[in-house]
Amino acid sequence: MPNLHPPFELDSPIPLYQQIKEKLRSGILDGTYGPHCRMPSESELQEMFDVSRITIRQALGDLQKEGLIFKVHGKGSFVSQPKASQNITSLQGFAEAMSSEGHEISNRVVSFEFVPASTQVAAKLELDEGTPVAEIHRVRLLNRKPTSYEITFVPEPLGKRLQRADLITRDIFLILENDCGIALGSADLAIDATAATPAIALALEARKGAPLLQVERLTYDAAKRPIDFEYLYFKSGTFQYRLKVDRKRSADARGKRQATEAKA
Template sequence: MQTSRPTFELDSPVPLYQQIKDSLRSGILDGSYPPHSRMPSESELQEMFEVSRITIRQALGDLQKEGLIFKVHGKGSFVSQPKTIQNITSLQGFAESMSSEGHEIVNRVVSFSFVAANEEVASRLALDPGAKVAEIHRVRLVNREPTSYEITFLPEALGKKLQRADLATRDIFLILENDCGVALGSADLSIDAIPAHGPMTRALDLKKDAPVLRVERLTYDSDRQPIDFEYLYFKGGTFQYRLRVDRKRPLKANRKA
């Protein structure tokens, strides 16, 4: 924790509260203030930075708006658990995306079995109801913290190819491409929020009915054949999907000469 007063530019066009916010923000991002640790109180920050309480409150207010801290009534401000972010404008596996952002990814394989596909799984994978499919349950840990519980279904033939694969350290997408010779094409996603239940509550250290982000993802190969259907459950407050969308401009009516 910082103990000496940082140097600020009093003549800077950047407001003093923003300079203080940037200083505290740097401390949060570099780990000087670890996740869930208590931030110095307003009076402690006043003394540290030698500024008014109003200036400190402006800086803390901005940090709260950014989601870097949260306030507990009567106890002060605490550092938020940083969210992992995945951009969904391109088709990537979770570890593939997170590793590129510098995160450490570990997969804990809970189970791997062959089961009869229920109606929904069979429909998504274009199989007959009751057809045998591989069902894989994994917990994904980001920087050693459990972040998601994932259930993956694949047609039996592909599932058999994955039986000997290293699912603890590799993405299924990369295994399909590099080991199985499957050219991935596209995926359909749907996202909603549901209450936690079943094995995910234990795996993600959640209370029953705590909110989780659920992503249903159906992945196709380059020939538009469905090959991978997944339920991805993300622990609330730890993960964020990001997507950039462009406004579609209406076509101009053809003008007659």
């Protein structure tokens, strides 16, 4: 049984179950517990961490909510096939986001060429149709396994800068910021489901027609000029976007609450 015993920070503001969850989570992500491996039982984890069964159940419950483990009735908890996730409340490149989670990222450049902008690409980048743009195809590898296929379009002047850059190990966002001196501002995203074309299926080592998560992303610089238009195709079961949202109170609800507070 892997030794994941802390020490815990008993005076930490972080609840004990969350500290245990992070220890187990690290063990899953670094391969200590491999995919489909049975996790220690609740009683074994109690002994390992010297805590109550309720605390262990809270930690395991959170891991299950994150999709890192699944339960089989009568047999215990098992490690799920790893699924990376990216929070889309901030604008980050794939490698930038995944590296911060401890994943290994590399890229395989499939093609890089200058082509006339199609009607859609021209409209997105606010160019005349037929204007030369760089079209870049890359396979993104997560922990050495093909995870996404990325098609990027940028205006020709930026494309010439990217042509000389290291696209195998670096995010295009970081190259635009650090090498080209462009301050990125925001992005519009549209998320959908699609089926893998033969070329993309081959690149992602998936079957033809396999389900993919499709993300269409248009990135603007700080002056709100569109500079990067992309199609991102993620292999099913390997990646998810996450977003935390708050409920927006209506004006009527706020008014009633304020009136109640005033009376009180």
